[in-house]
Amino acid sequence: MLPRVTTSLPVRPARTPEEVRAFYDAHRTVRRYVTREDGSPLPLPPEHLEAILHAAQRAPTDATAQLYSLIRLTHPEVRARAAELTNNAHIATASEALTVCLDVRRTGQILGATGNHVGHWPAVAVHFGIGDAVMAGQNLLTAAEMLGYQGCWIGGVLNGLGGLLDLLELPQGVLPFAALTIGTPAEQPPLRPRVPRPLVVHEDRYRDGTPEELREAVELMNPIAARRDHPGDWARLLRAYWAPGGSMEGREPHLVAALKRQGLWAGEE
Numbered sequence: 001m002l003p004r005v006t007t008s009l010p011v012r013p014a015r016t017p018e019e020v021r022a023f024y025d026a027h028r029t030v031r032r033y034v035t036r037e038d039g040s041p042l043p044l045p046p047e048h049l050e051a052i053l054h055a056a057q058r059a060p061t062d063a064t065a066q067l068y069s070l071i072r073l074t075h076p077e078v079r080a081r082a083a084e085l086t087n088n089a090h091i092a093t094a095s096e097a098l099t100v101c102l103d104v105r106r107t108g109q110i111l112g113a114t115g116n117h118v119g120h121w122p123a124v125a126v127h128f129g130i131g132d133a134v135m136a137g138q139n140l141l142t143a144a145e146m147l148g149y150q151g152c153w154i155g156g157v158l159n160g161l162g163g164l165l166d167l168l169e170l171p172q173g174v175l176p177f178a179a180l181t182i183g184t185p186a187e188q189p190p191l192r193p194r195v196p197r198p199l200v201v202h203e204d205r206y207r208d209g210t211p212e213e214l215r216e217a218v219e220l221m222n223p224i225a226a227r228r229d230h231p232g233d234w235a236r237l238l239r240a241y242w243a244p245g246g247s248m249e250g251r252e253p254h255l256v257a258a259l260k261r262q263g264l265w266a267g268e269e
């Protein structure tokens, strides 16, 4: 016989589907923030900071380990250098700027402190470490959005990864996934499109989109690449990042070098 469940979950008022959609539709990546008059970051009220860090730590985690660390960037010089290394100036002006890192080091230290050894699992470290880091970071961002802020994930950490490892004194087993900025918006970007759902949500088995569906997706996504004096051309933007000679190819050797330096490389030497 199954034991009777005697505890009950705390009652939370359910949100309607419309409220859930409205919350997520209010999300915008924002890169300009309200600052103090001299342009320096406007700090978050302590209770807001506490709530968003709490949200980050409530993220689910693989195998109980919490394979991530958040490095808050607080000193103006550290902010300025991180902004420079990542090519993302808003790191210097956001109310809060954090580097969201994969961290398998702490787990190893806890194993050591309890008289255990650490196994060899560098590929698994990257797999679940990035997953944990993303879940904590995205929890933090949505909590900030609930409080009326907006933010920006910054994959630009890959532009200056070696420099960031030095700047933040990141030891072996710790690797930045991205930075995250939070603040009160000083710009109102439009709602940015997403590819049509049938290309993203598959049923029972993976299905490639047809050439027609892919062309339609590009049409729909074009506005995401629009700049003040240019109409959007999403394929061109994708090419700049992902095609031969694009920025991702430029980042690849630096990421491989950082994975090796941090003891997280699972491939051939």
Ligand SMILES: Cc1cc2nc3c(=O)[nH]c(=O)nc-3n(C[C@H](O)[C@H](O)[C@H](O)COP(=O)(O)O)c2cc1C
Binding pocket: 027, 028, 029, 030, 031, 088, 152, 153, 154, 155, 156, 157, 178, 191, 192, 224
């Ligand atoms: C992992 C990740 C890395 C990103 N890196 C950058 C970045 O380096 N600089 C930047 O300005 N925006 C960055 N973004 C923001 C994206 O450009 C933005 O999320 C995307 O254009 C969709 O816009 P939306 O968030 O307003 O819907 C990043 C987003 C993610 C999730």
